[in-house]
Amino acid sequence: MSANITLIDKLTTDSIKSVHFNALYQTLSIAYADSKLKIPSFITSKKTDDLCRYADIFSLSxxxxxxVLAYRIIVKLLGVSEKKPALGSMARSIFTKLGLFFSESRFDKDEHPLPYEREVSNILKRDRQKLPFGNEVFTDSQYEVFTSLTELDNFSFSGPTSFGKSFIIRSYIFDCISNKKNVVILVPTKVLIEEYIREIRKTIKVEGWGNVNLxxxxxxxxxDKINILILTPERFNNLIYTDLELSIDVLVVDEAHKLGDDDExxxxxxxVIQETRKRLPTCKVIFSSPVISNPSVFLESFGLDGRNSIEAIEGPVTQNLFFIDLLNNSSQFYNEVSKEFYTHTKELKIEDMFSFIRSVTSKSSLIYCTSKSGSVSDAVLFAEDLPxxxxxxxxxxxxxIKELIHEEYFLSDLLLKGxxxxxxxxxKNVRSIIESLYQSREIAYLFCTSTLLEGVNLPTGNLFLRSFKTxxxxxxxxxxxxxxLAGRAGRYTKELDGNIFCMRDTSSSWGNISTLVEKKNEVKADTSALKRLMRGRKIINVLKDGPLNEEKQERIMDQISNMILSDYMENKQKNHPSSLMNxxxxxxxxxLFKVLEDKLRDSGINEVPRQLFAIGHNISIERHINVLSDIKEQPVILSSLNGSDTYPLFERVCKVYKLKFSTAQINRLYRIAQQWIHGFSLKDIINNSLDNCSTVVIYRGGPIENFDRTNKAHVNAIINGVISSIEHDIGYELELYINHYYQHLVNSLGSxxxxxNLSTYLELGTNDKFEISLQNYGFSRSVASELIKFYKEFIKFDDENVVVSIDTVNLLARLGKNSIAFTEVGNV
Incomplete structure (x- = not known):
C-alpha cells in the first residue's frame, strides 16, 4: 500500500468498486424507489447489516x-429495511459524523445510544459549530464555509441548493453587524429582498441592535449607522455612482451564477461589482452560488485570488431522481453510484400526469411549469376534482386574498383545496402568504414557475417536472x-431526502435525460460579460454603427459598448487606463481606441454628464442624446401628481426613449398608474379595469376575445394583466426611464x-411619505397603507420620516390575528 494512502482511503476505494456492494446498493435502490411509488418492498436483515458496514466505512472518509453516500444508504434503509426500528444508533452515528444534528435529534439518544467517546465527540462538535447568534448549529460543511467566510479577505463558495447558503450569509451578516461593518447584499431580483429583510430583522430585534439601517x-x-442594504443590480448601480462618501465594508453577491446568464x-x-472594486478597493467581496463546481471563477473574473473558494458537496438532505414515462407506464430511477438510470417497474397504471402526482403523494409537492399562464391553468385543472x-x-x-385582489381570483378558490x-x-404580500403556507405544509400542491431558479427559498418534499428545456x-x-431547481427537493428540518419526478407524457416533452443529469459534479459557471468583452471586433462595430437591431444579443453588446465608453471617458479625464478596456x-x-475617440468627437455624448451616462449604460447613446435635446428644447417638468401633469410626462418619456407602447397601451398604463400612485387598493384598480374592459387575451399569443364578465377565465386574465402591468411595465420599465429623465432634469435645471420625481411613487404605489417609509422598512404596500390610515399612533418617525420604532405589542393587540397586517407586524 502506498504511504500516501490511508487505510480508510483503501477501504472506501475497494468498497465502491466491490461487486458485492454495487449489487447490494442496486437492490436497496430498487426497493426504495418502489416504496416511493407506493409499491411494497423491503430489505432483509442480512442485507441491512452488510449495507450498514459499508455505510460506516464511507462515513469515516x-x-x-x-x-454523502453513507448518508444515502442509511436514509434508504430507514425507509425499507425490515429492521429499521433498530437502526437509530447507526443513523445517529452517521448523522453526527456529518454534523447533521437536526437529523440526528430525530432519534432518542437513550433508546439509540452511541459509544461513550462518540457521544462526547457529538457534544463537543455541537458546541464548536453552534452559531454565534441564535441556537442553531452548523453542519460540518456549513461550518467550514462560515469559518472561511470570516477569515478570508475575499471568498466564493458553492453548494447544493439545499445547502443553506442564505442561512450562512445571514449568519455572517450578523457577525458584520456586531463588528459595525456596512454590508450590501446584491440579489438578482426583487423577489429575494423581502426574505432577507424579514429574517435579518428578526435577529436584529432579538439581539437588541439599535443602530442598524436595514x-x-x-x-x-x-x-452614521451600520448599513445593511439588500439591493438589486439596478438599485446598487444608482448607489455606487452617488455623491455620498460611501463606506461599504462587504459586498455579498448572492446567486452569483447569474453572472453567467446571457441577459442585460x-x-x-x-x-457594479467592477465599479465597487475600483471605487472601494478595501471592500471585501463574497460570491455565493448553487451547484457549480468552479466557484473560483467569480473571484478570478474580478482579479481576486481564486484559491479563496470552496465547493461544498455535502448537503443536509439528498435527492432521489425518477424518470416517469407515462406513455409506456414505466418508471426509472437514477443510481448515484453507477451514474445510470434503471427501469425498476412497469406496474404503473396511471391515466395522466395529474393522476400520477396524486397517487404518489398528498403533501409537499412543487409542480414546475414553464410559463406563468401555465402555472395558473394547470393549478385550476388539477384542483377540479379535489374536495x-x-x-x-x-x-x-x-x-x-379575495380582499386584496378580487372575489373571483382563481388563487383564493384554489387555496380552499390545498x-x-x-x-x-x-x-409581494400574496407571494409571502403562499410561501408561508407551503412551508408550514398547509398547501399540499404548488404550481410554480422559474421564480424558484432565482433563489426563492422554497424547499419541497416532492418536485414534479413535466419538461425542462431538453x-x-x-x-x-x-x-x-x-x-x-432539482435541489429544492428535500427539506432539512422536515425530511431526510426529497424526490424529483421527471414526467414524460408526450413524445416531445423530454429529450435525452441521461445527458441532462450526467456529471452533476462538473457543472461549471462563467461570467457572460467577460465573454462579451472578448469580442473586440463586435464592440468596435457597435460603437461605430450602433446595434444591428433590437434583438437581445444586440442590446447586450450595446450595453457592453456603453460601459466601455463610459469607463474610457472617466479614466481619460483622470489620465488613468480604462479597466474595462484592458x-x-x-x-x-x-x-477600439480610435473608434472611442471618434465617438467622443462625433456623437455628442460628451455633452451628456458622465455620471448619468454611466448609470444609464443600458440606455443607448441615441436615447441619451434625445433626452438631452428634449430637455434643452421643451422639458416636461412635473409640478403635481394630477393627471393633467403626469400624462404628458408618460407620453414624452415613451416618445423620447422610443418605448414600444402603442397610444392605447400608454393610455391604459397611465390610468392604472394614476390610481396606483394615489393609493387606490389593488382590488379597486382591478375592478376599474374590469368595468372598462371590452376585449381580452387569455394567454400570450392567443386570440383576442370579446370580454365576458361572467367568464371566470376572462376575469382572471384581466386580473393577471393588471398585476403584470404594475409589476413590470409601471414598477420597472417606466420607473427606470422616468427616473433617468428626472436625473437629466436635475443636471440641467437643478433639484x-x-x-x-415620479419614479419612487411608481415603484411603491403611493405618494404618502409615511407609507413610503414603512415600505422601505419592509412592509407591503397594502399593510403600510392600513397602518398609516388606522394605527399611525403606534409608529414613531424621525424628522426625515424614517421609522424609529414600532409599538408592536399594542399594535398586534388591535389587529385581527388572521390578517396580513398581523403577520407582517409580527415579523418585524
Whole structure:
C-alpha cells in the first residue's frame, strides 16, 4: 500500500468498486424507489447489516462523495429495511459524523445510544459549530464555509441548493453587524429582498441592535449607522455612482451564477461589482452560488485570488431522481453510484400526469411549469376534482386574498383545496402568504414557475417536472438550472431526502435525460460579460454603427459598448487606463481606441454628464442624446401628481426613449398608474379595469376575445394583466426611464427646478411619505397603507420620516390575528 494512502482511503476505494456492494446498493435502490411509488418492498436483515458496514466505512472518509453516500444508504434503509426500528444508533452515528444534528435529534439518544467517546465527540462538535447568534448549529460543511467566510479577505463558495447558503450569509451578516461593518447584499431580483429583510430583522430585534439601517432602498444609506442594504443590480448601480462618501465594508453577491446568464441584468451586475472594486478597493467581496463546481471563477473574473473558494458537496438532505414515462407506464430511477438510470417497474397504471402526482403523494409537492399562464391553468385543472378543505389557515388566507385582489381570483378558490400557484406576477404580500403556507405544509400542491431558479427559498418534499428545456442542445447552463431547481427537493428540518419526478407524457416533452443529469459534479459557471468583452471586433462595430437591431444579443453588446465608453471617458479625464478596456484582447486596442475617440468627437455624448451616462449604460447613446435635446428644447417638468401633469410626462418619456407602447397601451398604463400612485387598493384598480374592459387575451399569443364578465377565465386574465402591468411595465420599465429623465432634469435645471420625481411613487404605489417609509422598512404596500390610515399612533418617525420604532405589542393587540397586517407586524 502506498504511504500516501490511508487505510480508510483503501477501504472506501475497494468498497465502491466491490461487486458485492454495487449489487447490494442496486437492490436497496430498487426497493426504495418502489416504496416511493407506493409499491411494497423491503430489505432483509442480512442485507441491512452488510449495507450498514459499508455505510460506516464511507462515513469515516474525508471525501465528501463517500460521506454523502453513507448518508444515502442509511436514509434508504430507514425507509425499507425490515429492521429499521433498530437502526437509530447507526443513523445517529452517521448523522453526527456529518454534523447533521437536526437529523440526528430525530432519534432518542437513550433508546439509540452511541459509544461513550462518540457521544462526547457529538457534544463537543455541537458546541464548536453552534452559531454565534441564535441556537442553531452548523453542519460540518456549513461550518467550514462560515469559518472561511470570516477569515478570508475575499471568498466564493458553492453548494447544493439545499445547502443553506442564505442561512450562512445571514449568519455572517450578523457577525458584520456586531463588528459595525456596512454590508450590501446584491440579489438578482426583487423577489429575494423581502426574505432577507424579514429574517435579518428578526435577529436584529432579538439581539437588541439599535443602530442598524436595514433597507432595500439605495437612497436610504445613512452615514452614521451600520448599513445593511439588500439591493438589486439596478438599485446598487444608482448607489455606487452617488455623491455620498460611501463606506461599504462587504459586498455579498448572492446567486452569483447569474453572472453567467446571457441577459442585460447580468451585465449590470458585472459592472457594479467592477465599479465597487475600483471605487472601494478595501471592500471585501463574497460570491455565493448553487451547484457549480468552479466557484473560483467569480473571484478570478474580478482579479481576486481564486484559491479563496470552496465547493461544498455535502448537503443536509439528498435527492432521489425518477424518470416517469407515462406513455409506456414505466418508471426509472437514477443510481448515484453507477451514474445510470434503471427501469425498476412497469406496474404503473396511471391515466395522466395529474393522476400520477396524486397517487404518489398528498403533501409537499412543487409542480414546475414553464410559463406563468401555465402555472395558473394547470393549478385550476388539477384542483377540479379535489374536495374543499376546512383548514382554518387556508380559509383565512383565501379570505385575505379575495380582499386584496378580487372575489373571483382563481388563487383564493384554489387555496380552499390545498392548491396554489406561484409566479413572478404575484404581488409581494400574496407571494409571502403562499410561501408561508407551503412551508408550514398547509398547501399540499404548488404550481410554480422559474421564480424558484432565482433563489426563492422554497424547499419541497416532492418536485414534479413535466419538461425542462431538453429538446434542443443540452448546455452547461441547462444542467446548472436543472440541478438548481432539482435541489429544492428535500427539506432539512422536515425530511431526510426529497424526490424529483421527471414526467414524460408526450413524445416531445423530454429529450435525452441521461445527458441532462450526467456529471452533476462538473457543472461549471462563467461570467457572460467577460465573454462579451472578448469580442473586440463586435464592440468596435457597435460603437461605430450602433446595434444591428433590437434583438437581445444586440442590446447586450450595446450595453457592453456603453460601459466601455463610459469607463474610457472617466479614466481619460483622470489620465488613468480604462479597466474595462484592458479586459478586451490587446489586438483590438488600437482599433477600439480610435473608434472611442471618434465617438467622443462625433456623437455628442460628451455633452451628456458622465455620471448619468454611466448609470444609464443600458440606455443607448441615441436615447441619451434625445433626452438631452428634449430637455434643452421643451422639458416636461412635473409640478403635481394630477393627471393633467403626469400624462404628458408618460407620453414624452415613451416618445423620447422610443418605448414600444402603442397610444392605447400608454393610455391604459397611465390610468392604472394614476390610481396606483394615489393609493387606490389593488382590488379597486382591478375592478376599474374590469368595468372598462371590452376585449381580452387569455394567454400570450392567443386570440383576442370579446370580454365576458361572467367568464371566470376572462376575469382572471384581466386580473393577471393588471398585476403584470404594475409589476413590470409601471414598477420597472417606466420607473427606470422616468427616473433617468428626472436625473437629466436635475443636471440641467437643478433639484429645485426639476420638479417632482415620479419614479419612487411608481415603484411603491403611493405618494404618502409615511407609507413610503414603512415600505422601505419592509412592509407591503397594502399593510403600510392600513397602518398609516388606522394605527399611525403606534409608529414613531424621525424628522426625515424614517421609522424609529414600532409599538408592536399594542399594535398586534388591535389587529385581527388572521390578517396580513398581523403577520407582517409580527415579523418585524
Amino acid at each position: 474525508e471525501e465528501s462523495e463517500y460521506r 433597507s432595500k432602498n439605495a437612497q436610504s444609506y445613512i452615514e 441584468r447580468s451585465m449590470t451586475s458585472f459592472k 374543499l378543505l376546512t383548514n382554518p389557515k387556508l380559509v383565512a388566507a383565501s379570505k385575505n 392548491v396554489a400557484f406561484h409566479n413572478a406576477d404575484l404581488p 429538446r434542443g442542445k443540452i448546455t452547461n447552463k441547462t444542467k446548472l438550472d436543472f440541478w438548481n 479586459l478586451v484582447p490587446k489586438k483590438f486596442h488600437s482599433g 429645485e427646478g426639476a420638479g417632482i
